[in-house]
Amino acid sequence: MCENMGEVAGPAPSGFSLTCFRGERHFSPQNDAGRPGPVRRPSSGEARGAGSSEGPLERVPEWAKALLAGGIASCCAKTAVAPLDRTKILLQAHNSHYRHLGIYSTLDAIWRREGVRGWYKGNWCQMVRIFPYGAVQFMAFEQFKKTLTPALNHPHLAKLLAGSLGGMAAVILTYPLDMVRVRLMFQVKGEHLYEGIWHTFRTIWAREGGILAFYRGFVPTLIGMVPYSGLSFFTFDTLKQLLLESGPRILLQHGRHDDDRALRAPVNLVLGGVAGAIAQTVSYPLDVTRRRMQLAVLTSNAEKFSGCVRTLLTVYRTDGVKHGLYRGISVNYLRVIPQVAMSFCVYEMCKQLLGMDHPASQNSQKPKQNSQQNMQTPNSQNPAQSSKLS
Known part of the structure; x- marks a missing residue:
């Protein structure tokens, strides 16, 4: 399926490579040689949000x-x-x-x-x-x-x-x-x-x-x-x-x-x-x-x-x-x-x-909101690139 996606969607825009990960499309920036860089899976701490370093007390x-x-x-x-x-x-x-x-x-x-x-x-x-x-x-x-x-x-x-x-x-x-x-x-x-x-x-x-x-x-x-x-x-x-x-x-x-x-x-x-x-x-x-x-x-x-x-x-x-x-x-x-x-x-x-x-602690919900924004894929942040890929 990953091989066919390239034929359907066409060539990826410059600076990005198309990668298959759990049935979703993810993008990894290319290095200076033109080869795609490594795709890093987000850690559990990042998945909980950028402000998660505060610890569990701030969730109370x-x-x-x-x-x-x-x-x-x-x-x-x-x-x-x-x-x-x-x-x-x-x-x-x-x-x-x-x-x-x-x-x-x-x-x-x-x-x-x-x-x-x-x-x-x-x-x-x-x-x-x-x-x-x-x-x-x-x-x-x-x-x-x-x-x-x-x-x-x-x-x-x-x-x-x-x-x-x-x-x-x-x-x-x-x-x-x-x-x-x-x-x-x-x-x-x-x-x-x-x-x-x-x-x-x-x-x-x-x-x-x-x-x-x-x-x-x-x-x-x-x-x-x-x-x-x-x-x-x-x-x-x-x-x-x-x-x-x-x-x-x-x-x-x-x-x-x-x-x-x-x-x-x-x-x-x-x-x-x-x-x-x-x-x-x-x-x-x-x-x-x-x-x-x-x-x-x-x-x-x-x-x-x-x-x-x-x-x-x-x-x-x-x-x-x-x-x-x-x-x-x-x-x-x-x-x-x-x-x-x-x-x-x-x-x-x-x-x-x-x-x-x-x-x-007074804004304990903000890290969760920020984490959702940080975890958005580049196509949601750049509508122009998203439209090209579709």
């Missing part, structure tokens, strides 16, 4: 990378501050055993009363909740930021809204687990009402009115998430971009690729701590309101904490601002600042490892 969608990075970062951060997290809840909700104690005395009392495990009570439930929470929060922030930035034409407002929406999405999906976690952490040794995650779920469902019981305190949580998550992401991302663009070189390091620039880990820790402090100061009264509503059923005056506004006013009238709305904020600073700092720091490290900031 950006949203999937953000989910993984956000979940890992949040778990690391929460585990590191778990003892302070439980101390905050005990002080915030006026537990009878720790009501008159301070931060360090409460930590010491937990150690003496319940041992090391007392510091991490409820942490397993926390991990079950915090991985999807952090995954959804960071992923939603990245996606909302990409969508809102061109739509609003205002990058700072887009960051603020994206952070708020990301936090709200995470809260909506994981709030029942937060309710279970708080109930477990509020218990003290010898006075257990709940025996694990599943038992807590069943008990709340049976005794407190079904699914709605898991969303007690949901409204102040959702409202509080708007300034907290919004300001956290806005502050960190804005400071990060400022330092990347105009900061001293000593603060920068190379990313996973040679053309990437990233902030050093200690710098990310500092920026995350600043972001956490600002966000927590603004939203803390709503956090107190949420906790009091979540734990109202365990107190003798539950009817006073039946609504968001009513709970807020009750706390203010009973204990005032310093000892009510901002009670426990000092321990919360000790908890939130390192937690948010570590969360953003680990997230940025995961982003570098996964290549999320590299342009190639």
Whole structure:
């Protein structure tokens, strides 16, 4: 068949020789002596495209990378501050055993009363909740930021809204687990009402009115998430971009690729701590309101904490601002600042490892398109020559 093709098509144009390869016509440039050069079969790497040297990570969608990075970062951060997290809840909700104690005395009392495990009570439930929470929060922030930035034409407002929406999405999906976690952490040794995650779920469902019981305190949580998550992401991302663009070189390091620039880990820790402090100061009264509503059923005056506004006013009238709305904020600073700092720091490290900031990963489909163009035969690139051959 290959011999007959020359008779049908006529002589090949100057500079090309006709070759049969798997039933298709391929062309190889002639050498200086007029003889056809060797026909090289494309390698498997070339068949996948010119950009395939980036490796398989660039084929993973950006949203999937953000989910993984956000979940890992949040778990690391929460585990590191778990003892302070439980101390905050005990002080915030006026537990009878720790009501008159301070931060360090409460930590010491937990150690003496319940041992090391007392510091991490409820942490397993926390991990079950915090991985999807952090995954959804960071992923939603990245996606909302990409969508809102061109739509609003205002990058700072887009960051603020994206952070708020990301936090709200995470809260909506994981709030029942937060309710279970708080109930477990509020218990003290010898006075257990709940025996694990599943038992807590069943008990709340049976005794407190079904699914709605898991969303007690949901409204102040959702409202509080708007300034907290919004300001956290806005502050960190804005400071990060400022330092990347105009900061001293000593603060920068190379990313996973040679053309990437990233902030050093200690710098990310500092920026995350600043972001956490600002966000927590603004939203803390709503956090107190949420906790009091979540734990109202365990107190003798539950009817006073039946609504968001009513709970807020009750706390203010009973204990005032310093000892009510901002009670426990000092321990919360000790908890939130390192937690948010570590969360953003680990997230940025995961982003570098996964290549999320590299342009190639953001345009992972382009190498495939380029490969299809590169694999086209010369007759598709030069219509004049193609018409002569036909």
